[in-house]
C-alpha cells in the first residue's frame with residue numbers, strides 16, 4: 001500500500017474516530033501501519049487495562065477475537081469493534097467450555113487458571129485469568145495443590161517450572177510460536193554472538209531453555225530498552241520488531257524465526273479499521289450471563305497485578 005493511500009486512510013480514521021468518540025487499541029503483533037494509527041499499542045494485559053479505563057464510547061480492537069471479547073467483558077456499555085470478525089486465535093479455539101467443564105468434573109477441588117487467550121465462555125468456567133506477563137504471579141499466589149491450567153501447555157509448563165507447582169495442563173499451543181525451533185535460536189546466536197536472546201513463554205520448552213529470558217511482549221519491550229542491551233534476538237511474532245526498532249533507534253533486533261507470523265493478527269488493515277468505524281461493525285458482544293462470570297475471572301487477575 002502506498003504511503004499516500006496510508007495517509008489518506010489514516011486521516012479518514014482520525015476523523016471517524018473523533019465523530020464516534022472511539023479509541024483504537026493495537027496488539028504488539030499488528031501490522032506496523034496499524035500500530036502507528038492506534039492510540040495505544042501493547043500486550044493483552046496492557047490492552048485489557050486500557051479497555052477497562054477508557055472513557056471512549058467505542059473501542060476498536062486491532063487484535064484477535066478473544067481480545068475484543070475481553071474488552072466487551074470489561075466494558076458492557078460500550079461498542080467493541082473487531083475490524084475483521086474472522087481474526088480468531090487457533091490456540092483459544094483448542095478448548096471449549098464443555099471440555100473445561102468435563103475436566104473440572106474430574107478434578108472438582110481444583111482451581112482453574114485460564115490464559116487470557118481463550119473464549120469468554122471458557123473464561124466464564126474459570127477461577128482466574130492470567131496473561132504471559134502475570135501468570136507466574138497469579139499461579140504463585142494460589143493456595144491449592146490442584147490447579148488446572150488451560151489452554152497453553154507451554155505457558156503452563158513455564159509457569160509450573162517458575163513456581164515449583166504441579167499444574168494439570170491442557171494440550172493447547174500457539175501455532176505461530178511453535179514455528180520457532182531450537183535450531184533457529186542456535187543459528188541466530190552463531191550469527192549474532194553478542195546479542196541477548198529473549199523468547200515468549202508460548203515457545204516450546206527446548207526453545208525457552210536456549211534463551212536468556214522468557215518474557216511477555218511487554219517484558220520484551222522493557223528488556224530492549226535497557227542500556228546494556230544493544231543487540232537482541234527476539235523469539236515471538238515478527239511484527240514486534242516494528243515497535244522495538246521505532247522505540248530503540250541505533251539498536252539491532254533480529255527475529256528468531258521469520259516464519260513466526262500470526263496470519264490472524266494480519267487480518268486487520270487500515271481499510272478495515274476505516275470501514276468498521278464507518279459501519280460500526282463487526283461489533284463483538286458477550287451474553288450477559290457469560291460476561292458476568294468471565295468478568296469475575298478477569299477481575300481476579302486485574303486485582304492481583
Ligand code: SF4
Nearest residue numbers: 089090091174176262
Ligand atoms: S500469536 Fe498465537 S496465541 Fe497469539 S493470536 Fe496468533 S495464534 Fe493466537
